[in-house]
Amino acid sequence: MIFPDKNVLVNEVDTLVRKYGNGRESLLPILQDIQRKFGFISDFAMQEVAHQLNIHPVEVYGVVTFYSFLSTEPKGKYVIRLCKTISCELAGKDAVANTLERELNLKFGETSMDRKFTLEYCHCIGMCDQGPAMLINESVYTKLTPSKVIEIIESLK
Amino acid sequence: MADKIVEGRAPVSQKPHTVESKENGDIGGLIEIEINGRPYSVPFGITILEACKRNNIHIPTLCYHEDLCLAGACRVCVVEIEGIRTLQAACAYPITGKIKVWTTSERVRKARRHILDLLLSEHYGECYSCVRNNNCELQTLAKEYGVDFYRFGHIKEKRYEVDRSSYAIVRDMDKCVLCKRCVRTCIDLQEVGVLEATRRGYATLISTFMDKPMLDVICINCGQCINRCPTGALRAKDPSDDIWRAIDDPTKHVVIQTAPSIRAAIGEEFGLPPGNSMTGQMVTALRMIGFDRVFDTNFAADLTIMEEGTELLLRLKRKLLFGDETVKLPQFTSCSPGWIKFIEHFYPEYLEYLSTCKSPQQMFGAVIKTFYAQEMGLDPSNIITVAVMPCTAKKFECNRPEMNSSGFKDIDYGLTTRELAQMIKEAGIYLPELPKSHFDEPFGDASGAGLIFGATGGVMEAALRTVYEIVTGRPVPFENLAITPCRGMDGVRQASVVLNDVKDEWKFLEGIELKFMIAHGTANAKKVMEALIRGELEGYHFVEIMACPGGCIGGGGQPIPTSPEIRKKRAEAIYKEDAELPIRKSHENPHIKYIYEKFLVDGPCGHISHKLLHTHYTKRGKYIV
Structure with a gap:
């Protein structure tokens, strides 16, 4: 992931503001689009959004830090989020977690050097009946087993 | 234009508001409620907290503040309402029915204690x-x-x-x-x-x-x-240790200046109610602490009026007489360092509208390290200038790199009212019982115009007293020089005076309606700036802006707590003292006349003043790198 150029960001925010409007209610959709496109929301992006919505950068920062799926730091191309809530825990989350750490050679919360993978935990994603479950970017993977995880990771590498 | 000013951002429901009692009707009509088993009649729509306050029932609060919108965050003010399962925050519960409230039941006490x-x-x-x-x-x-x-x-x-x-x-x-x-x-x-x-x-x-x-x-x-x-x-940030060190050092000549709003508030730190002026006692206390000279910033405020008033007249002359379109009007005051930094960050392209005058604090520093040092035969490098200000932004201002026109740092330390009170207590002095004494020469007297700088609208009023008289030769046409449209606590105020029968050299101002505007609190300053950008300030000549609500009397260095009521009392104390002073106009201050005769010989906005008393601003912008 390369750091986006300032002008690119300004144009992007401009487009998004035109798409969603410049009210406070447009803040989240704008941030989500930036997150999706660049993989993170840089401090300049937050300030630019604040400027265009006529609010303060720190308010944008407050929103970005509030939501787990918005990030101020660059993440990998594939963000893997393993559910850590109780149903998945009981369904065998630990074995899946160990496999993920071993296969990716990453600890939870880390991003690989080549910026390809980010591994983190998340709270319930509503797949309690099909646990253990994880998200890779916006796709859900359910009923995970260590061997299934190896297969999935291999296909992404 | 006032009605076009957009309202602040907090939702209406969260804004602090008072409900006026009315005979009947929806909001404000009286409603019977029960608090702690006793009947009360309160206006429909007020909060439980407000209802209890009006009836002298104490409810503890923590996140609630009269100046701010509601948060309901701390839950310390919870009360029990009959028929409602959970406890409710009294600060955020509007009374819209015949409720029965318990403010100190066992459940409430226990919940508060747990919180x-x-x-x-x-x-x-x-x-x-x-x-x-x-x-x-x-x-x-x-x-x-x-x-x-x-x-x-x-x-x-x-x-x-x-x-x-x-x-x-x-x-x-x-x-x-x-x-x-x-x-x-x-x-x-x-x-x-x-x-x-x-x-x-x-x-x-x-x-x-x-x-x-x-x-x-x-x-x-x-x-x-x-x-x-x-x-x-x-x-x-408290510099008092450094100041004590300077006082204890016999080679240093430590000079202190006290801002107009300190005297109206410092008594509160010693347990007095707000609105007691402590001028004389404070001067005595400062001498007892060991300051070598105690000066009144009001003198520098008078100097500011001479410079800023002249600057305004020069701008008017260039624009109206010579048709110079590059002249920016209205002129904005530059006394409030918080406001200066605000405009530098948020409206850097409008810096030319600002008066180039330094704030009174910095002017005084420059004068002390040049004129005063010269008069007293002192080496300016041995003079330590301390400024007691109601303000924390002054601590930043005195550290601005451009504030060294005397060749030395104009002001070495900015001290707040609270820190000064601490120093006085540390010296074992109980302020209210001290005898009164007078400020030191050669800047011993200041006018009432300098004094009212401490309240919002004061700079405007002081400037008008001088500018009107310079132009027309007559005092301002207000009873007892109290220019009442300048006073008050409304966020944005505006008024005008018409200049008639002007002196010959000001003929171009004949019949002109001098329009001015006053704002305090930077949220209001923002409204004024937005109006300026939209072109709605066309025809205005002078705008006073203070960064703090209430002006300096509500400054960030003043005694805690603050509330609209406290600020009003402090302002009243200042206006009362002004009305009692023999000199009420800056240009009539004999020390001002003296300094323009002896030192600033080319007059207000002359060459020497420009070097010492005026400054320039930095375009900072609002992006954080």
Whole structure:
């Protein structure tokens, strides 16, 4: 992931503001689009959004830090989020977690050097009946087993 | 134009508002309720807290503040309402029915105690080593509710580094109770936006943009957050140790100047009610502490009026007589360092509208290290200038690199009212009982015009008293020189005077309606600037802006607490003292005449003044790198 150029960001925010409007209610959709496109929301992006919505950068920062799926730091191309809530825990989350750490050679919360993978935990994603479950970017993977995880990771590498 | 000014950002439902009692009708009509088993008749729509206040029933509060919108964050004010399962926050519950409220039932007392225990479990710090010891709302509540042990434990280790990076404001997040008063102050009241709650749940933290140190973010140093913080999480940077050292050093000549609004507020630090003027006693106390000379910033305020008034007349002359279109009008005042930093950050392209005059504090510093040093035969490098200000932004201002036109730092230390009171107490002095004494020569007298700088609208009033008289040769046509449209506490005020029968040299001003505008609090300053950008200030000549609500009397360095009522009382004290002074106009101050004869020989806005008393501004912009 390369750091986006300032002008690119300004144009992007401009487009998004035109798409969603410049009210406070447009803040989240704008941030989500930036997150999706660049993989993170840089401090300049937050300030630019604040400027265009006529609010303060720190308010944008407050929103970005509030939501787990918005990030101020660059993440990998594939963000893997393993559910850590109780149903998945009981369904065998630990074995899946160990496999993920071993296969990716990453600890939870880390991003690989080549910026390809980010591994983190998340709270319930509503797949309690099909646990253990994880998200890779916006796709859900359910009923995970260590061997299934190896297969999935291999296909992404 | 006033009605076109857009309202602030907090939703109407959260804004502080008062409900007026009415005979009948919906909101304001009387409604019968029961509080603690006794019947009361209160206006429909007011909150339980407000209803209890009006009937002298005490409900403890922590996050509630009269100046700010509602938060309902701390839950200390919970009460029990019959028929409602859960306890309700009294500050945020509007009375819309015939409710029965219990404010001190067992359930309420227990809940409040638990809330306090929970707050204290996360509140690190020892009360004796805290600047807010004995003036802390959390401490007061703990005493009120008899907290004698930490039910839910107490944090033992420091979790956060104290942020001392700013020139003015020190932040210690270990003492924060997440009441969000600072957030509401900075965003709603001041529209600066330094602080906001970030993260979520238990990890919630009041922080700056990207958790940067205070020096690196866009802060105007107004200190309003300090005045509203219920604990010691926010405080001003205290230079008193350095000042004591200078006083104790016999080679140093330590000069102190006191701002107009200090005298009206310092008594509060010694337990007096707001609105007691302590001028004479304060001067005596400062001499007893050991300052070599005690001067009155009001003198410098008079000097500011001479310079700023002349600058305004010169701008009018260039624009109206010579048709110079590059001249920017209206002229904005430049006395408030918080406002200066605000415009430098948020409206850098409008800096030319600002008067180039330094603030009175800096003018005085420059005069002391040049004229005064010369008169007294002192080496300016041995003079230490201290300024007691109601203001934390002055601490930043005196450290601006451009403020050294005398060849030395104009002002060495900026001290706040609170810190001065601390020094007085440390010297073993009880201020209210001291005999009165007078400021030192050669700047011993100041006019009432200089004095009223301390309240919002004061600079405008002082300037008008002088400008009107220079132009027409007559005093301003207001009874007892009280230009009442300038006074009051409305956020944005405007008025005008017509210049008739002017002197010959000001013929081009004949019949002109001099229009002026006054705003206080930077949220109001923002409204004025937006109006300027939209072109609605066409035809206005002079705008006074003070960064703090109420002007200097409500400054960030003033005694805590603050409220609209307290600020009003302080302003009244200042206007009362003004009315009693023999000299009421800046240009009639004999010391001002003397300094223009002896030192600033080419007159106001002349060459020497330009070098010493005027400054330039920096386009800072609002992006944080």
